[in-house]
Amino acid sequence: MFGSNSKPVVGITCCSTLNGIHHQQVVGDKYIRALIEGSDVIPVLIPGFGEQMAAILPHLDGLYLTGSYSNMEPHHFGGDDLGVEMPRDPNRDTTNLYLLKQAVELKMPVFGICRGFQEMNVALGGTLHQQLFTLDNMMEHRENKSLTIDEQYSLAHELTLNPQGVLAEIMAGELTQQVNSLHGQGVAKLAPPLKVEASAPDGLVEAFSLADNSSFYLGVQWHPEWKIQQQPFYAAIFKRFGEACRHFQEIKN
Ligand SMILES: N[C@@H](CCC(=O)NCCCC(=O)O)C(=O)O
Numbered sequence: 001m002f003g004s005n006s007k008p009v010v011g012i013t014c015c016s017t018l019n020g021i022h023h024q025q026v027v028g029d030k031y032i033r034a035l036i037e038g039s040d041v042i043p044v045l046i047p048g049f050g051e052q053m054a055a056i057l058p059h060l061d062g063l064y065l066t067g068s069y070s071n072m073e074p075h076h077f078g079g080d081d082l083g084v085e086m087p088r089d090p091n092r093d094t095t096n097l098y099l100l101k102q103a104v105e106l107k108m109p110v111f112g113i114c115r116g117f118q119e120m121n122v123a124l125g126g127t128l129h130q131q132l133f134t135l136d137n138m139m140e141h142r143e144n145k146s147l148t149i150d151e152q153y154s155l156a157h158e159l160t161l162n163p164q165g166v167l168a169e170i171m172a173g174e175l176t177q178q179v180n181s182l183h184g185q186g187v188a189k190l191a192p193p194l195k196v197e198a199s200a201p202d203g204l205v206e207a208f209s210l211a212d213n214s215s216f217y218l219g220v221q222w223h224p225e226w227k228i229q230q231q232p233f234y235a236a237i238f239k240r241f242g243e244a245c246r247h248f249q250e251i252k253n
Contacts, residue, residue, distance in 0.1 A: 006042070007040060007041050007042050008041045008042070008061035008062060008242070008245035008246050008248070008249045009041065009042045009043075009044055009059065009060055009061050009062075010035060010039070010041045010042070010043055010044070010060065010061060010062040010063065010064050010245055011043075011044050011045075011046045011056055011057075011060045011062070011063050011064065011099075012027050012031065012032065012035070012043050012044070012045050012046065012064045012065075012066065013027075013046045013048060013053075013063075013064075013065055013066070013092065013095060013096050013099065013116075014026055014027050014045055014046060014047050014048050014092070015027070015048070015066070015068045015070065015089055015092055016048055016089050016091045016092060025045070025047040025048060027045055027066060028066060028067075030225050030226060031064070031066040031067075031113070031225050033225075034224070034225035034226075034228050034234075034238055035064060035225075035238065037228065037229075037238075038228045038234075038235055038237075038238025038239060038241075038242065039238045039239065039241050039242030039245065040242045041061070041062065041242055041245055043064070044056070044060070046095070046099070047095075048089070048091035048092045048094075048095040048096075049091065049095065050091070050094050050095050050098070051094070051095075051098045053095055053098075053099060054098060054099060054102050057099065057102055057103065057106060057108065060108065061108070061109070061245040061246070061248050061249040061252070062108060062109040062110070062111070062241065062244065062245035062248065063099060063100070063103045063108055063109070063110045063111075064110075064111050064112070064116075064241075065096060065100075065110070065111070065112035065113065065115070065116025065117075065119055065120065066113055066114075066115070066116055066225075067113045067114030067115045067116060067182070067183075067223060067225075068089065068092070068114075068115040069087050070086075070087040070088055070089040070092065070115065071086050071087065071088065071115075071130070071184075071185055072093050072115070072118060072119060072122060072128065072185075073088055073090055073093055074128075074130055076093055076097060076122050077122045077126065077127040077128055078127060079127065079128065079130055082130055082131070084131075093119070096116070096119045096123070097119060097122065097123045100119060100120060100123035100124075101123055101124075104123075104124070104210075104215065104217065106252075107214060107215035107248070108215065108248060109215065109216035109217075109241060109244035109245050109247075109248050110215075110216065110217045110218070110219075111216075111218050111219075111237075111241040112218075112219040112220070113219075113220055113222075113223060113224065113225060114182065114183055114220075114221060114222070114223060116219065117207075117208075117219035117220055117221050118185060118186075118187070118219075118221075120208075120217065120219040121187050121190065121191050121194065121208065121219065122191075123191075124191035124192070124193050124194060125191045125192055125193075126187060126188075126189050126190050126191030126194065127187075127188045127189040128185050128186065128187065128188055129185060129186045129187070129188045130185055131184060131185070132183070132184055132185060132186045132204070133184055137202060138202050138204065139157060139200065139201065139202045139204075141181045141182075141183050141184070141186065141200070141204070141221075142181075142182065142183065142184050143181070143182040152180075152182060153180045153182070153223060153226040153227070154180060155178040155179060155180055156179065156180050156181035157178070157179065157181055157200055157201060158176060158177070158178060158200070158201055159176070159177045159178065159179050159198045159199070159200065159206055159207075159222075160175060160176060160198060160199055160201075161174075161175045161176070161177065161197065161198045162195070162196055162197050162198065163175060164195075165195070165196075165197040165198070165207075165209060166197065166209050166213075166216075166218060166240070167197045167198055167207060167218075167237070170236045170237065170240050171233060171236065177198070177233050178233075179206070179222035179223075179224075179233075180222050180223050180226060181200075181221075181222060182222075182223060183221060186204050186205070186221065187204065187205040187208075187221075190205055190208060191208075193210055193211055193212070194208040194209065194210060194211060194217075195208060195209060195210070195211035196208055197209050197218070197220075198220075204221070205221070206220065206221045206222065207219060207220045207221065216240075216241070216244035216248075218237070218240075218241070220237070224237050224238065225238075
């Protein structure tokens with residue numbers, strides 16, 4: 001986008017929020033900061049205005065999907081509307097699901113976190129548990145909102161990596177890691193093109209990538225963007241995404 005010697009450009013899709021009576025398009029500062037510091041790329045924000053936003057894709061070297069307190073609307077994955085009050089962001093749903101399918105076609109590197117991870121699964125035909133916390137034999141994956149922010153994002157459970165996955169490769173075969181946990185939904189059916197990269201002690205899918213490794217498509221349920229300098233595992237994931245974007249930048253033309 002900015003010349004052949006420049007850093008890769010990565011699109012970050014926005015959330016729609018209300019600021020007073022005004023609708024706004026926003027991305028959390030921590031997500032942008034981690035991308036700049038950890039992946040060494042130039043971030044560009046993509047507003048959630050639907051399929052027309054795909055016109056930006058030829059100018060990008062990667063796509064990055066953040067977490068959000070909002071939940072995907074269940075009709076996107078064939079789920080029932082449970083009739084419960086929940087934060088929604090239908091503009092983000094439609095924009096991200098469309099951009100994800102296009103990015104896979106282009107073999108563009110994609111990295112998604114928490115809600116972004118859930119969107120990546122649904123975009124390729126997977127489904128979600130809408131209320132993990134009501135299921136038997138599942139751990140509590142939600143944060144305790146009465147705690148400080150540092151406490152909420154502190155390490156919460158173990159993760160077992162797939163020895164054949166990219167995460168295991170990044171961590172030189174160290175198959176046990178620790179991660180934070182701040183979500184109420186989770187993967188029910190994994191989309192057919194995906195393979196499990198990591199799982200929680202209760203068996204929940206915590207990370208995935210494309211089974212055929214045809215492109216970098218890494219989704220993680222936890223929040224590696226939180227203080228990446230303090231967690232070598234988190235920093236290594238951002239570094240690897242940056243490398244994938246640099247490689248894509250080199251080969252795409
Ligand atoms: N709403 C979904 C996804 C959870 C999620 O992305 N949380 C992000 C919290 C705020 C942040 O750190 O950006 C779910 O509950 O599963």
